[in-house]
Amino acid sequence: MLPLTPIGEEPRLRADAVRNRARLLAAAARLAEEHGIEQLTMDAVANAAAVGKGTVFRRFGDRVGLLQALLDHVEVRFQSGFLQGDPPLGPGAAPRDRLVAFGAEALRHDQAHLELYLAAEGKPERRYLTPSIRVRHTHLTMLLRESGTSGDPELLGHTLLGYLDSALVRHLVAQRGMSLERLESGWVDLVDRVLN
Amino acid sequence: MLPLTPIGEEPRLRADAVRNRARLLAAAARLAEEHGIEQLTMDAVANAAAVGKGTVFRRFGDRVGLLQALLDHVEVRFQSGFLQGDPPLGPGAAPRDRLVAFGAEALRHDQAHLELYLAAEGKPERRYLTPSIRVRHTHLTMLLRESGTSGDPELLGHTLLGYLDSALVRHLVAQRGMSLERLESGWVDLVDRVLN
Numbered sequence: 001m002l003p004l005t006p007i008g009e010e011p012r013l014r015a016d017a018v019r020n021r022a023r024l025l026a027a028a029a030r031l032a033e034e035h036g037i038e039q040l041t042m043d044a045v046a047n048a049a050a051v052g053k054g055t056v057f058r059r060f061g062d063r064v065g066l067l068q069a070l071l072d073h074v075e076v077r078f079q080s081g082f083l084q085g086d087p088p089l090g091p092g093a094a095p096r097d098r099l100v101a102f103g104a105e106a107l108r109h110d111q112a113h114l115e116l117y118l119a120a121e122g123k124p125e126r127r128y129l130t131p132s133i134r135v136r137h138t139h140l141t142m143l144l145r146e147s148g149t150s151g152d153p154e155l156l157g158h159t160l161l162g163y164l165d166s167a168l169v170r171h172l173v174a175q176r177g178m179s180l181e182r183l184e185s186g187w188v189d190l191v192d193r194v195l196n
Numbered sequence: 197m198l199p200l201t202p203i204g205e206e207p208r209l210r211a212d213a214v215r216n217r218a219r220l221l222a223a224a225a226r227l228a229e230e231h232g233i234e235q236l237t238m239d240a241v242a243n244a245a246a247v248g249k250g251t252v253f254r255r256f257g258d259r260v261g262l263l264q265a266l267l268d269h270v271e272v273r274f275q276s277g278f279l280q281g282d283p284p285l286g287p288g289a290a291p292r293d294r295l296v297a298f299g300a301e302a303l304r305h306d307q308a309h310l311e312l313y314l315a316a317e318g319k320p321e322r323r324y325l326t327p328s329i330r331v332r333h334t335h336l337t338m339l340l341r342e343s344g345t346s347g348d349p350e351l352l353g354h355t356l357l358g359y360l361d362s363a364l365v366r367h368l369v370a371q372r373g374m375s376l377e378r379l380e381s382g383w384v385d386l387v388d389r390v391l392n
Contacts, residue, residue: 118321124314124363128371151389155359155382158368162358163351167320172354175324186351193347193389 021059024049025073028066037115042066071113071120075132078109082139095147096195099160102140103187106164107180111173117166137161147195156194163190217255220245221269224262233311238262267309267316271328274305278335291343292391295356298336299383302360303376307369313362333357343391352390359386 027049032040042063046053060066087093088101110117127133141157149156162168163186172178223245228236238259242249256262283289284297306313323329337353345352358364359382368374 121320124317125366127363128367151385152378152382154372155368155379156386158364159355159359159386162361162364163355165358167323168354168358170321171324172351176350182348183351186348189347190352190355193392196389196392 017059020051020055021069024051024056024059025069028070029073032070032116033112037067037119040066067116067120071116071132074109074113074116078105079132079135081105095143096191099140099143099147099191099195100188102143103160103164103191104184106136107169107183107187110164110166110169111180114166114170118170121166133161136164144194149195151194160190160194163187213255216247216251217265220247220252220255221265224266225269228266228312229308233263233315236262263312263316267312267328270305270309270312274301275328275331277301291339292387295336295339295343295387295391296384298339299356299360299387300380302332303365303379303383306360306362306365307376310362310366314366317362329357332360340390345391347390356386356390359383 024045028040028045031044031048035044040063042056042060043053045066046056049056056066060069082089082098082102082105084090088097089105090098093101121127128137137157140160141153144151144153144156144160169183172183173180220241224236224241227240227244231240236259238252238256239249241262242252245252252262256265278285278294278298278301280286284293285301286294289297317323324333333353336356337349340347340349340352340356365379368379369376
């Protein structure tokens with residue numbers, strides 16, 4: 001529970017809250033990267049950020065709320081790269097170069113946050129409605145249209161998207177022992193087949 | 197609980213049990229097709245097969261056991277088609293023709309049993325280890341190798357497999373309003389790009 005706030009002090013509290021939230025998320029992201037999502041507890045975040053456990057619960061509700069906030073946080077960083085970053089990932093390069101750069105970046109990004117993406121994956125009925133998937137599909141389809149492909153850009157967009165699916169990448173790396181380099185080469189090969 | 201069986205009568209009971217199980221599965225498959233998986237209860241199967249509810253529980257354990265048995269049942273029928281059926285789906289046709297036939301058959305088959313495949317879908321960590329997915333991937337990879345593709349057959353096999361993913365097909369048909377015909381054309385187009 002938040003303490004009652006005298007009227008007039010709220011704006012200052014809000015600014016504190018925003019700063020506080022950003023600091024907690026940064027601590028959570030660091031912990032997740034160092035020890036894995038499994039170890040990411042409300043307690044661990046409180047300790048790492050040197051605040052009380054109650055503060056972490058007030059900001060995120062529960063562990064699922066924390067995971068969701070963390071996903072938004074890392075996803076926004078990735079999206080800003082392909083939506084408004086420097087070429088070839090961002091605008092200004094040819095569609096093929098942007099597609100090639102997108103796959104390499106997505107594979108690296110998702111690999112670093114794989115457990116988070118899997119932990120936050122919803123039911124199969126909801127999968128393709130999640131914002132991160134929709135943004136990626138829209139982006140890929142846009143680049144395919146721009147390339148003037150002879151195929152169905154929406155369906156080919158799903159083919160490219162499917163190659164980068166978190167559960168598939170995890171399977172190929174962890175259960176089939178493939179290297180990220182092999183997946184990156186496969187991506188470039190797939191882009192060229194799709195653009196053909 | 198099964199009643200105690202006098203020694204010597206067991207073989208007859210087993211034969212009965214096998215027949216019984218097949219009859220219950222046939223009834224369950226009919227119910228699922230007519231009313232959807234949501235409505236498929238142990239009670240409904242018992243009524244449709246004109247047996248007591250206890251018999252259904254003895255054969256399948258619980259509703260999840262029934263769904264799993266039903267999936268095995270429809271999957272075996274589909275698998276026998278592409279593993280040992282007539283060409284072009286079965287052996288004896290060129291790899292491209294078999295790939296084209298596989299996609300059309302899989303889209304139609306999965307569409308008829310979509311809710312069942314989704315209801316039986318496990319956690320993302322297990323998805324690519326489920327027998328039906330492994331058999332399909334092995335088959336697609338084998339045909340790609342046979343076609344002499346210049347790419348990485350294992351990865352291209354996953355690209356083809358991903359196009360037929362139950363959750364994706366459901367999304368495209370139910371949430372994006374695409375026709376099965378459009379998905380079938382997209383499949384042929386994808387096969388040709390992948391074989392290129």
